[in-house]
Amino acid sequence: MSRPKTVIIRYTMVNRINHWITAICFVLLTLSGLAMFHPLLFWLSELFGGGQWMRAVHPWIGCLLLLSYIGLIIQFWRENLVRRDDIEWMKEVRYVVVNDEEHVPPVGRNNAGQKFVFWSMTFLIPVLFFTGLVIWEVYFGEATSIPVQRVAVLIHSLAAIAAILVWVVHVYAAIWVRDSVRAMTQGYVTPGWAWRHHRKWLWELASGQHGKTSIRKRP
Amino acid sequence: MSDLQSQDYVRRSASTMTPPKARSYEDQVAKLIDVSRCIGCKACQSACMEWNNLRQEVGHFEGSYQNPNDLSPDVWTLMRFAEYENEHGNLEWLIRKDGCMHCEDPGCLKACPSPGAIVQYANGIVDFISDKCIGCGYCVKGCPFDIPRISKTDHKSYKCTLCSDRVSVGLEPACVKACPTGAIMFGAKSDMKDWAQERIVDLKSRGFENAGLYDPQAVGGTHVMYVLHHADKPSLYSGLPDKPQISPVVEAWKGIIKPLAVAGVVLAALSGFFHWITAGPNEVTEEDEAEGERVLDEAEKTP
Numbered sequence: 001m002s003r004p005k006t007v008i009i010r011y012t013m014v015n016r017i018n019h020w021i022t023a024i025c026f027v028l029l030t031l032s033g034l035a036m037f038h039p040l041l042f043w044l045s046e047l048f049g050g051g052q053w054m055r056a057v058h059p060w061i062g063c064l065l066l067l068s069y070i071g072l073i074i075q076f077w078r079e080n081l082v083r084r085d086d087i088e089w090m091k092e093v094r095y096v097v098v099n100d101e102e103h104v105p106p107v108g109r110n111n112a113g114q115k116f117v118f119w120s121m122t123f124l125i126p127v128l129f130f131t132g133l134v135i136w137e138v139y140f141g142e143a144t145s146i147p148v149q150r151v152a153v154l155i156h157s158l159a160a161i162a163a164i165l166v167w168v169v170h171v172y173a174a175i176w177v178r179d180s181v182r183a184m185t186q187g188y189v190t191p192g193w194a195w196r197h198h199r200k201w202l203w204e205l206a207s208g209q210h211g212k213t214s215i216r217k218r219p
Numbered sequence: 220m221s222d223l224q225s226q227d228y229v230r231r232s233a234s235t236m237t238p239p240k241a242r243s244y245e246d247q248v249a250k251l252i253d254v255s256r257c258i259g260c261k262a263c264q265s266a267c268m269e270w271n272n273l274r275q276e277v278g279h280f281e282g283s284y285q286n287p288n289d290l291s292p293d294v295w296t297l298m299r300f301a302e303y304e305n306e307h308g309n310l311e312w313l314i315r316k317d318g319c320m321h322c323e324d325p326g327c328l329k330a331c332p333s334p335g336a337i338v339q340y341a342n343g344i345v346d347f348i349s350d351k352c353i354g355c356g357y358c359v360k361g362c363p364f365d366i367p368r369i370s371k372t373d374h375k376s377y378k379c380t381l382c383s384d385r386v387s388v389g390l391e392p393a394c395v396k397a398c399p400t401g402a403i404m405f406g407a408k409s410d411m412k413d414w415a416q417e418r419i420v421d422l423k424s425r426g427f428e429n430a431g432l433y434d435p436q437a438v439g440g441t442h443v444m445y446v447l448h449h450a451d452k453p454s455l456y457s458g459l460p461d462k463p464q465i466s467p468v469v470e471a472w473k474g475i476i477k478p479l480a481v482a483g484v485v486l487a488a489l490s491g492f493f494h495w496i497t498a499g500p501n502e503v504t505e506e507d508e509a510e511g512e513r514v515l516d517e518a519e520k521t522p
Contacts, residue, residue: 006515036332036355038481039233051333051353052374097494099501137356137369150360150468157472161480165487172491178502191511192503202511206518215515 007188008205009214018071019184025065026167032058033160059136066129073122079109080119085200086112106199117170124163131156188216230339232331242341249343249408250381250392252316253418253446254456255427256402259284259298259314266397267296270382290317292370292377296394299457315445315456316394316403319366319379321345323439326465327376329473330361343408343442344381352376361473363438363463381442411444418446437464 011019032054035044048054088105089096089112095103096113110118134144134152144152174180177197183189194202205214226241268274273293281288285300296318303311325345328337336351337358347358347367354374358367367376382392390396395405404411415432422430431450434440445459453459 006512034481036353038477039235039332039334040481042233042332042334045353051351055353055355056374098498101501135356135360137354137359138371138374141356141359141369146360146365147466147468149356150466150472153357153360154468154472154476157476157480161476161483164484168484168487168491172488172494176491176495176498176501178500190503190508191515192505192508193511195511195514196503196507197501202514206514208518 006215006217007190008194008202009187009216010183010189011187013187015075016184016187018068018075022065022068022072025061025068026163028061029058029065030160030164030167032061034164037157037160056138059132059138062129062132066125069121069125076118077122080115082112082115083108086115101196106203107197107201108204109198109201111198113169113173117166117173120166121163124159124166127159128156128163131159227340227342228338229341230325230328231335232328232337233334240341245341246407247343247409248381248386248406248442249411250321250395250443251404251411251415251446252443253402253404253415254313254315255418255422255430255446255448256400257298257314257316258400258402259300259312260399261298262397262399263316263394263403264294264296264298266393267379270385270393271295271380290366290368290378292368292372292375294368295319295377295379301455301457303455313449313456315459317366317457319345319381319443320364320438320463321379321381321442322363323441324465326361326363326438326469327358327367328361329465330357330469332357340383342386344383344386345442346380346383347376347378349375349377361465361469363460363465408440408442408444415444415446422446422448433459435460435463437462 031044032048034041035048035054036042036058042051045051045054048057085105085107089107092104093113095101096111131152133140135149135156174184179189179193183193191202194205204210226239228238229240229243231238273295275287275291275293278287280286283300285298287294287297290297296316299315299317301313301315303313305311321344323343325337325339327347328339328345331337332355333351333353336348336353337345338348339345352375354369354376356369356376358376359365359369367378369376382390382394385392391405395403404414412432412434419430419432427448429451430446430448433445433447433450433453445453445456447453447456449455452461454461
């Protein structure tokens with residue numbers, strides 16, 4: 001395949017650093033959280049230096065995740081606002097899953113699936129944070145009544161499972177749609193990638209709506 | 220506290236393995252606390268401190284004989300004093316020895332995420348194995364009686380062991396040994412129930428029509444039972460739960476949701492894998508690249 005001469009910057013350095021801090025936190029929280037959720041997975045606690053360390057560190061990583069995700073919200077909320085063309089895309093989602101891009105309506109910078117991931121996490125992460133505070137035994141063990149803590153731990157588990165499911169979708173989509181991972185590691189996509197997956201965004205770029213700075217020579 | 224031999228276990232927290240139950244022929248033990256014979260001397264409290272070698276920090280006078288004010292990692296049993304004015308306008312001083320009830324179906328054990336941190340022995344005693352405790356506080360949420368307390372020092376959960384170390388060598392619990400009035404009895408659960416019935420008959424003959432045994436069945440019965448003069452209203456005794464049960468919230472969390480959630484995550488990952496090997500990756504073609512370049516070039520030409 002011919003290597004395109006120009007590339008498009010999709011995620012800036014700040015975007016990428018912020019994303020990967022969030023990702024590392026999320027993975028660590030998933031591992032430690034699942035260890036405390038299901039006995040079959042309790043062995044994962046060894047990755048954190050044993051059960052006591054895992055129990056101690058999990059809430060702190062959770063705090064970091066919230067801060068980090070707030071950073072992502074600030075950077076990405078605008079491009080994730082739901083538009084009319086998202087509904088068109090959703091209607092043709094059966095073509096999306098079989099890679100039949102010809103039948104998929106052109107979308108902007110993010111498609112409805114990406115927006116779903118963004119807004120799901122925007123809802124779930126604060127839910128996890130606040131229910132997590134209630135069950136943070138060391139500092140807030142006496143702050144609320146036991147019945148409140150019981151409800152909090154149930155909501156925390158359900159929200160965590162929902163977040164993990166969304167995360168599986170997110171990770172798989174990044175693997176499935178080739179060269180998406182490079183956008184979040186090296187920051188750029190090719191014009192062909194933009195044409196194939198985010199045609200409206202490419203048109204917007206070409207017409208200079210996002211400034212000329214996002215189109216560069218290939219590094 | 221004590222970790223007896225694994226073959227003594229009939230239940231083990233966070234474990235999918237079947238406990239051996241090798242000693243299930245053993246008598247189920249029980250402690251019977253007859254509140255009608257209690258004089259509130261706190262000998263049991265002192266004996267508990269002494270045997271387990273625990274000293275609660277000296278606190279403040281709170282206007283009651285109750286001292287310390289609550290259970291703690293260092294207070295495994297506590298005399299709770301309640302003043303109750305009955306329907307005849309007479310004062311009744313209801314004194315209850317509080318501590319772990321050693322449920323037959325323990326909510327703490329059900330909630331615990333750490334394998335083997337909470338166990339139940341063949342004789343019915345529920346014990347915390349401290350070196351496996353991670354300090355998460357799930358046992359606190361599982362317990363229907365508000366018993367376990369998490370230490371702020373070592374972040375482990377503590378409660379009455381029913382002197383499992385003493386019982387395993389044929390001694391009665393320290394509190395039983397110390398009780399001067401025989402208000403605390405210990406033995407086979409069936410014997411304790413028989414003895415309780417005699418006490419209840421006696422109490423009824425003395426005008427306590429509602430006297431009865433507190434052995435709540437919603438938690439499978441308990442290995443610490445009370446004889447109450449007001450068995451119809453257990454909550455009179457410093458908030459002893461009228462109908463204790465493991466919260467349905469905890470049952471849902473540790474019951475159906477646990478396997479469903481794990482299955483859901485596995486299914487999602489497998490769906491991804493099978494999508495990959497059927498639909499395959501979504502790759503950019505040469506035509507796409509040509510089209511993409513064309514769009515950018517055209518834009519460059521039009522000023």
